[in-house]
Amino acid sequence: MKLIALITLISFFCFSIQLGKINNENSVLFNLWNNVPGMGGDDAESPNPTVSPTAKSSFDSSYSDTLVEGWLTVSNARFKDSDKYPIFTHPDGKAEILTSGDYTRINSAYKDRSPDEVGEIHRDEGSPPGRSFFYFRLNRQFLYFSETKTCVNVLGRVDWKNKVKPLSIHFMENPKCFHISENTGDTIRYCGKTHEDAKKFVCIMQTLLRVAQDDYCQGRVPDGPAIEGKPTHPPVIKPGQLVEKIITQPYILIPLAREQCNEHWDYANNGGDWKCLCKEGSL
Amino acid sequence: MEQSPIDLPPVQKAVGSPVKALFNYEKVSIVADEDYLDKVKSGDPLKLQYYDGALRIFGNYLGKIVTMDGGVYHAQEISFHTPSEHKINGERFPMEMQILHVGKTVGDTAKHLILSFVFKKVPGVYNRFIDSLDFFNLPNPLDKYRDLEKELFLPNIFFTTKEEGKLI
Numbered sequence: 001m002k003l004i005a006l007i008t009l010i011s012f013f014c015f016s017i018q019l020g021k022i023n024n025e026n027s028v029l030f031n032l033w034n035n036v037p038g039m040g041g042d043d044a045e046s047p048n049p050t051v052s053p054t055a056k057s058s059f060d061s062s063y064s065d066t067l068v069e070g071w072l073t074v075s076n077a078r079f080k081d082s083d084k085y086p087i088f089t090h091p092d093g094k095a096e097i098l099t100s101g102d103y104t105r106i107n108s109a110y111k112d113r114s115p116d117e118v119g120e121i122h123r124d125e126g127s128p129p130g131r132s133f134f135y136f137r138l139n140r141q142f143l144y145f146s147e148t149k150t151c152v153n154v155l156g157r158v159d160w161k162n163k164v165k166p167l168s169i170h171f172m173e174n175p176k177c178f179h180i181s182e183n184t185g186d187t188i189r190y191c192g193k194t195h196e197d198a199k200k201f202v203c204i205m206q207t208l209l210r211v212a213q214d215d216y217c218q219g220r221v222p223d224g225p226a227i228e229g230k231p232t233h234p235p236v237i238k239p240g241q242l243v244e245k246i247i248t249q250p251y252i253l254i255p256l257a258r259e260q261c262n263e264h265w266d267y268a269n270n271g272g273d274w275k276c277l278c279k280e281g282s283l
Numbered sequence: 284m285e286q287s288p289i290d291l292p293p294v295q296k297a298v299g300s301p302v303k304a305l306f307n308y309e310k311v312s313i314v315a316d317e318d319y320l321d322k323v324k325s326g327d328p329l330k331l332q333y334y335d336g337a338l339r340i341f342g343n344y345l346g347k348i349v350t351m352d353g354g355v356y357h358a359q360e361i362s363f364h365t366p367s368e369h370k371i372n373g374e375r376f377p378m379e380m381q382i383l384h385v386g387k388t389v390g391d392t393a394k395h396l397i398l399s400f401v402f403k404k405v406p407g408v409y410n411r412f413i414d415s416l417d418f419f420n421l422p423n424p425l426d427k428y429r430d431l432e433k434e435l436f437l438p439n440i441f442f443t444t445k446e447e448g449k450l451i
Contacts, residue, residue, distance in 0.1 A: 255305050258353035258388040278389055 066137045068200050073132040074145065074156070075104040075189040104132045104191075109147035126150045129193065136190075138204060143180075158182065178202050287397070288368035306398075308346035308358070311435040319343040319359060328430040333422040338363045346437055348384055348398070354391040356384035358398075358437075367401045376401040382437070400440060412439035 078084050079097045087096040098106040110131040126149030128134065134145040134155065144157035158180060176198050177191040192198035261278035315323045322341040323329065331340055345358035360383040367379030379401045386394040402410070415433040422429045 250301070253302050253351070255349045255351050256353055257349045257355045258390075260355055260387045261389055261392055275389070278392060 066139050067204050069135070069137040070197050070200070071129055071133040071193060072136045072145070072198070072201065073104050073130075073191045074134060075099075075102060075191075076186060077103045078186055079103055079105055100132065104189075105134070106131055107134055107147055109151070133193075136201070138201060140208060143201075143205065158188075180205075288370075290370040290373060293372040302351060304351060305349040306346075307348070308437040311342060311345050311437075313431045313434050315342060317343040329435070331416055331422060331429045331431060333424055333427040338421065340431070340435070342435075345382070345435065348396060350396070353388065354386060354394070355388045356386050356391065356394075356396040358382050358384050369399060369401065371401065377404045378402040380440070407445055409444045410440065411442040411444065412437065415439065 079099050080103065085097050087094055089095075098108060100106060107128045110128045110133070126135070128148060134147060135149045135151070136143060136145040142157045142159055144154050146152070146154055174191070175195040176193070177189055178198055178201070179187055179189055181187045190198065190201070192201070262275055265274060311329070313328050315325055315327055315329055317323075318325050319341055322334075323343065329340060329342055331338060333339075334341075340361040342359060343357075345361065347358060348356045350356070362381050362383065364379045364381065365377065367376040368381075369379060370376075379399055381400075382398040384396040384398065386392050386396070402413075415435070417429070417432060420429060
């Protein structure tokens, strides 16, 4: 019987531009939330971005550890592109992405309140501080956001690992804002309430992307797997700290060719070593 | 195990392995240095030919693969299929190039090994190996042979050139 072994390699000799509805802002990523710790937990009162202090040893769970979270605005001219973000009609009316004049997305969960007698504005815990602010979380795989801190509906995300891989991150002239240019052709603007809020996100994202970063970022990201399983920058080691490293030497296997049928055969043995059946495939 | 051609799973589901077969492809002269069955005569130029419904190149030795168990397979035929025979994740590609290897070692002589490449069409992008075959002057059922004009170097399949559009 003829045995055919197949090895298939894919050669995508192209720089194909993949446009389309890759990143549907209206999608709900429930599975993402199964692994996100601290949803509405102890740190729910903090309005500012916070850095998670721990990194788990498990490979998969390390990806879902929230590295930084906080309130940001998001602006994208393509929010009004009905091809990419179609308008849905349902019994309660139309559902579409609301934006302001500069294409900054408006958070429908925001409710303006009047100041009380002492002049302070009281809002529900975890509600947005402004009508354009969404709650962003960053882990080693996604930058994703939802309407409020406790909401489980993810409105959009940047996928570090897979389809929507950001190409670059840099600050704009406004120090509170930064751009993320994605390989889908989109350039999306994100702004924090302060420069520090935005900077915390930018520094960690630059680290995850393994691009140049400033000194401010050193030691911000817990050591562990980053994009494509590669480790992030080395952890900060204190003077005198004992560091144990386990180095596994790689094994390199090089296949050695077996003897070929009647290779180097000659008449020295008067034909006694000729393998008649070999060429017929019987051996 | 399924019989080829099959619908392969997406690349993301491939299981990576540091253990690989040994691939050895060197430049192949356009003049055959050995006979190959009745298809190639020593001293004659290698040909791109229309044979059995496909474009093929035959040669006694176009390269080799050594599998992890030491089996040696010599490349002896390159064939082009349009569209591709194999699919990946349900998608059929515009072209597939198959390199047929024939077992040479004891115990492998009746076995074949096929290394297969599928191609996507992208405007303005040229593949260096395909370009070396003079694809604008192909054989056909009436005129079945074209002598190769450039030596074959299979690793060129991994190289492409991109031409930007020009305003004239």
